[in-house]
Every structure is written in C-alpha cells, then in structure tokens.
Amino acid sequence: MAVYDGYEAVIGLEVHAQLQTASKIFCACRVEYGEPPNVLTCPTCLGLPGALPVLNKKAVDYALRLIMAVGGAVNKRSVFARKNYFYPDLPKGYQISQYERPLGQGGAVEFDLPGGGRGRCGINRVHLEEDAGKSLHPDGGEKYTRIDLNRCGAALVEIVTEPEIASPEEAYGYLQSLKLILQYLRICSGDMEKGHLRCDANVSVRPAGQTAFGTRTEVKNMNSFKAVQRALRFEIQRQIRLLRSGGKVSQATLLWDEKQEVAVEMRGKEESEDYRYFPEPDLVSLNVTDDWINHIRDRLPELPDARTRRLVRQYQIRDYDASVLCADCGLADYFEQVMKTYDDAQVAANWIQTEVLALIGETGVRIGDFCVRPAMLAELLGMVSSGEISGRIGKTVLAEMHRTGRTASAIIKDKGLALISDPARLSQVIDDVLRTHTDSVAAYRGGKLELFGFFVGQVMKATRGQADPVVVNDLLKQKLET
Numbered sequence: 009m010a011v012y013d014g015y016e017a018v019i020g021l022e023v024h025a026q027l028q029t030a031s032k033i034f035c036a037c038r039v040e041y042g043e044p045p046n047v048l049t050c051p052t053c054l055g056l057p058g059a060l061p062v063l064n065k066k067a068v069d070y071a072l073r074l075i076m077a078v079g080g081a082v083n084k085r086s087v088f089a090r091k092n093y094f095y096p097d098l099p100k101g102y103q104i105s106q107y108e109r110p111l112g113q114g115g116a117v118e119f120d121l122p123g124g125g126r127g128r129c130g131i132n133r134v135h136l137e138e139d140a141g142k143s144l145h146p147d148g149g150e151k152y153t154r155i156d157l158n159r160c161g162a163a164l165v166e167i168v169t170e171p172e173i174a175s176p177e178e179a180y181g182y183l184q185s186l187k188l189i190l191q192y193l194r195i196c197s198g199d200m201e202k203g204h205l206r207c208d209a210n211v212s213v214r215p216a217g218q219t220a221f222g223t224r225t226e227v228k229n230m231n232s233f234k235a236v237q238r239a240l241r242f243e244i245q246r247q248i249r250l251l252r253s254g255g256k257v258s259q260a261t262l263l264w265d266e267k268q269e270v271a272v273e274m275r276g277k278e279e280s281e282d283y284r285y286f287p288e289p290d291l292v293s294l295n296v297t298d299d300w301i302n303h304i305r306d307r308l309p310e311l312p313d314a315r316t317r318r319l320v321r322q323y324q325i326r327d328y329d330a331s332v333l334c335a336d337c338g339l340a341d342y343f344e345q346v347m348k349t350y351d352d353a354q355v356a357a358n359w360i361q362t363e364v365l366a367l368i369g370e371t372g373v374r375i376g377d378f379c380v381r382p383a384m385l386a387e388l389l390g391m392v393s394s395g396e397i398s399g400r401i402g403k404t405v406l407a408e409m410h411r412t413g414r415t416a417s418a419i420i421k422d423k424g425l426a427l428i429s430d431p432a433r434l435s436q437v438i439d440d441v442l443r444t445h446t447d448s449v450a451a452y453r454g455g456k457l458e459l460f461g462f463f464v465g466q467v468m469k470a471t472r473g474q475a476d477p478v479v480v481n482d483l484l485k486q487k488l489e490t
C-alpha cells in the first residue's frame with residue numbers, strides 16, 4: 009500500500025464505457041459520433057410522453073462478455089430502475105439504469121503495478137444504463153447553453169470497483185488494463201477524448217494501518233488517464249493536509265479542472281436516496297438463460313494476457329515485444345496480418361514497434377487507418393530480407409509509402425532505389441572516392457586502419473545508401489591493400 013506520510017489512500021473507480029452497438033439501448037436510433045446535433049433522436053430517446061423503451065439485446069450481449077471476461081457472476085434476473093434527477097441533457101428527468109439487481113457482480117481486473125509485478129482490483133458490479141445527452145457551452149460569449157441529444161440513450165456499462173486501489177499510479181494501471189479488455193472484447197473503443205470511456209473516482213484517506221474508511225469525496229470530469237492520475241494526487245494531498253491541520257473531510261463531489269490542476273467542489277455529494285430509485289415500470293426484468301450465457305462464453309474473444317503469451321509461443325518473439333504489440337489490439341492484429349505473407353517474426357515485430365509506431369505517432373492516425381496495409385509492409389520487409397534493398401533504404405521507402413499510399417515495389421522501381429551489387433559499377437565509385445581522399449588512403453596504408461569505415465561511408469554517400477555493403481567491403485579491402 010502506498011503510504012503518504014503516515015496516511016494511506018483508498019480509491020474506488022466508476023468507469024462508464026459506451027458500448028459499440030449500432031443502435032441505442034432502448035430505441036432504434038443510430039449511435040454515431042460527429043453527426044450534426046439532435047439528428048439521431050426519436051420520441052423514445054427524447055423522452056416524449058407515451059414513448060416506450062425496448063431493450064437492445066446486443067447491449068446485453070456486450071455487457072455479458074465483459075462480466076465473463078473479468079470473471080464476474082451473471083445475475084440471471086436483473087432489474088432496470090429509474091434514477092431520478094434533473095439535468096438539461098436528460099429530457100426524461102430520469103435515467104434508466106440498474107440499481108438493486110445489476111447484471112453482473114464480482115470478478116477482478118489484473119494490471120501492471122508501477123514498480124513491476126501485477127496488481128488486482130476486485131469488481132463490485134457491472135450494470136447497464138442509458139447515456140445522457142451533451143450540454144455544449146460555447147466560448148464565444150453566447151448567452152445560451154446548447155443541448156445535443158444524439159448521445160442520449162446510447163448504451164453504457166458502468167463498471168464499479170471495490171475500494172481496493174491504493175494510489176493514483178495503480179488507478180492508472182487499472183484503467184489501462186480495463187480499456188484493453190474492452191477493446192479486445194470489441195465492445196468499446198476506449199476513446200476517452202470522444203467520451204467513450206469516462207471515469208469518476210471515490211477517494212478517501214486514513215491513518216496508515218487503520219481499517220475504518222475515512223470520509224470520501226467523488227472526483228469527476230477527468231478527460232484522460234493522466235488527468236485521473238493528476239486529479240487523484242491532488243485530492244489525496246488535499247485531504248491529508250486538511251486532516252493534518254485538524255480539519256474534517258466533508259462528503260462532496262469535486263470537478264477536476266485540468267487547466268488549473270485543481271479539483272473544485274461542485275456540490276454536496278448525493279446519496280443514493282437522493283435519486284429515488286424505483287423499478288422501471290415500462291420494462292420487464294431482464295432474464296438471462298443458461299443457453300444465452302453459454303453462447304456468449306463459447307465465443308469470448310482472446311484477452312490481452314492470453315494473446316501476449318500466444319504471440320511469444322507461436323512466433324518466438326521476445327516477451328517484451330509481444331506485450332508492446334498486444335498493448336494495442338489493432339497493433340497485434342497488424343502484426344499477425346504481416347506474418348501471413350512474411351516469415352521473420354522478430355524483424356516484423358522490430359519494424360512495427362519502431363518505424364510503424366513512429367509514423368503513426370507523427371500523424372496521429374490509428375493503426376487500423378494506417379495506409380500502409382499489413383500486406384504492403386510484408387512486401388517491403390521481404391525485399392529487405394532478400395537483399396533487394398538495404399534496411400536503411402527500406403526505412404525511406406516506408407516513409408514514402410506512408411506519404412503516398414503506394415507499394416514498395418512501385419516506389420523502388422520509380423526511384424531506382426534497388427541495391428547496387430554490380431562489382432564493375434561499385435568499383436568505379438570506389439576508385440573515385442579513393443582518388444578524392446588520397447591523404448586518407450595514405451594514412452590508412454600507414455596503419456590507420458580505423459579509416460576503413462570512413463571509406464565505406466563515402467561510398468554509401470555517393471550511392472545514396474544503395475551500395476551493397478558486402479560487395480563494397482570486399483572491393484575496398486582489395487583496393488586498399490594493393
């Protein structure tokens with residue numbers, strides 16, 4: 009447990025993940041990001057009187073996948089409940105959620121600990137609910153807040169942990185791991201910037217060793233995992249300072265202000281009774297049969313840890329490389345696609361981790377949208393392996409492929425980049441180099457053998473890196489030693 013000057017922190021996280029269903033949870037409206045405001049709406053998600061919700065089965069399938077992936081238990085009968093609160097972007101005045109009987113309970117998520125090793129955090133519950141819309145507060149001095157209800161009614165799962173996280177760094181590790189699981193299950197993009205993944209944190213501190221919990225606060229409005237980490241650090245320190253100076257922590261909801269790096273009190277924290285939960289009268293209870301559970305269990309996708317182990321086994325690559333590749337489901341997919349038409353796994357893994365990641369990092373595209381498709385990289389790597397081009401030229405060709413979307417062979421042919429192995433042609437180049445550096449040649453012959461590399465460099469420069477290094481070495485030795 010991380011100890012802060014005699015105090016320890018107790019953190020619980022509530023993550024809302026938007027499920028990638030084609031339609032919303034209780035109506036047939038499409039779920040899309042970036043559409044004009046309020047076009048993806050209907051009487052049900054607008055909360056018009058008389059409109060009735062119909063549960064989207066896919067949303068249940070997805071939530072079941074998650075519950076099973078974390079080893080939780082499925083409640084065969086769960087109940088939707090109304091959570092009553094007024095918010096401008098929630099036109100019904102209540103949110104349909106699950107309260108007393110959530111769909112899933114228990115299970116755990118494992119994650120990497122900051123100092124090495126693995127941590128584990130228990131899951132308290134996983135339940136389904138609908139999303140609210142969005143309030144837009146334009147900066148331009150506008151008098152109004154605009155409401156966009158496109159997101160209203162999108163399917164969410166809420167994943168609530170046990171209060172078992174001891175530090176902001178552990179919270180970060182947990183979130184990374186959970187996001188990866190959601191991505192591997194192909195149920196949520198995990199994109200925090202688009203709001204597809206949102207995290208609220210409950211934080212309290214207590215004297216180290218005390219078993220009773222301190223008073224907790226809830227921190228909201230963190231837009232990245234790093235922001236969660238910073239907000240938790242801030243709040244833990246604030247509570248410790250308060251207790252030290254003889255004050256008391258009061259239960260409250262705080263909003264994290266990323267620019268100022270402070271958490272500001274928004275309101276006294278609601279208790280569950282403030283929401284006046286009651287069973288949703290327009291929906292029957294959700295009954296999940298054994299067949300349904302088995303159907304989902306039999307089709308559970310491979311999870312990140314299992315995939316990492318498999319890549320090491322199947323392709324004989326290093327553990328570290330496998331874990332880098334598997335830290336992004338798309339990257340691991342990319343690697344496996346390359347390996348369909350290329351055979352040196354370690355070379356492919358190296359290129360993907362260095363060259364490919366650098367290129368997509370520069371432009372901010374996702375690996376899935378990277379214009380150099382796996383088969384194209386496989387072709388390029390094949391040409392490097394066979395000695396048709398040098399590794400160095402290969403890197404320039406890859407950059408050109410990324411810029412133009414063309415294939416390696418087209419670029420190499422067009423630009424005449426193939427490796428020069430013809431001894432007659434290289435012999436001429438070498439003669440020119442030796443003629444222009446007579447002093448160095450004399451020095452080399454006088455015993456300064458380390459100048460050999462210099463000559464190789466000059467030949468490479470003269471051939472724009474296209475000279476076959478093996479032939480160059482042989483010829484240079486011959487010519488310098490005669």
Ligand SMILES: [Zn+2]
Nearest residue numbers: 035037050053
């Ligand atoms: Zn709708």
